Amino acid sequence: MSDSHGHHPKPKTPTQQRVEAIEALLVERGLITSDVVDAIVETYEHDVGPMNGARVVAKARVDPEYRARLLEDGTSAVGELGFGGAEGEHLVVLENTEDVHHVVVCTLCSCYPWPVLGLPPHWYKSFAYRSRMVREPRAVLAEFGTTVPDDVEMQVWDSSAEVRYMVLPLAPDDVAGRSEDELAGLVTRDHMIGVVR
């Protein structure tokens, strides 16, 4: 593949031009500063993401009392690990079991528990996911390669008001032999949305 065109910057889209214009105008007037915008971008690129939720899940695996607190009051329990804030002010944790499978969607926009999962992935915001998950969850899960056995109850959660939802996924069989760090490494964003079981 030739890379010879890579030196020419892509033409800016109208939206990109307007966003840059807005930032320039606000900065010039002293209404915001660019370092504030930088800090927000850096936060969601590096500091906040599914690694936070994975730590929550791992702690729940090794500490039954923490698990109980997490299921009782998700907001406070994730706060114990230093996670909270925007789009996570009221967090409810849903526990997957051998008998029940939970999966989360937002049909009206893309509500998502930012402090534990970061910003939502592209597909979570797609019209296909938003329209279909509430109507045919098993068909949608199949597109992620996930098969939920017929005798497992399906529970779909449409995040519509103030609560944000996160799934506590099924534990691996060999929890006892693993460290909390190892357990965190086994948990993915998709487990905590519920599109992977």
Added chain:
Amino acid sequence: MDGVHDMGGMHGFGAVPVEDEPVFHEPWEGRTVGLMIATAAAGLRQGSIRPGIEAIDPATYLGSTYFERWAASVESGLIDAGTLTSAEIDARAEAPEPPRDHRDDTNADMVNWLKGALINRPHGPSGDDVPARFDVGDRVTVKRMAPVGHHRCPRYIRGATGTVTRLPGGWPHASGDGPPEATYTVRFAMTDLWGDDAEPGWLSIDLWERYLE
């Protein structure tokens, strides 16, 4: 409003694009998120971007990306609040130029406050004391209605009857008007939403009291 953003149950959008992609495809998408949060924190526009997204005309909504819709709503919010005018944004977009006269383009106090607030803001009152008309176990029916302003009651549950499973608390309605109002987690059988051929299972959703009877 009952707009095209209310997608639950619609047909025709095809398969879910499950491929993984970076948080931001392009730097301007990150700037859009940063501007959304910073302008709200600085009081330069009203907080929620959802009403502005829903006000995008349906064809444009469907033809734009997620962050393009955010950018449109941040822009309309700044204009509605009187912070910027459409004409000055037009002019600057047509003749792009980095900010001039910004020697003091740093605000360490706000950076530190925002970093703290985004990562671990003490959560606000839960609204536990808000009076609630229904209780766990009650059967409730979602009203038939056609609300004009911003709301969070999708069409696909209207007229359906479900069971209250939890009282998460009370908060001002999404439209921002009035005192805190009770919300309910209501669980519906899939067959009550989609008919006898529906996949078996349950759908849970949080609803403000005004939507229920």
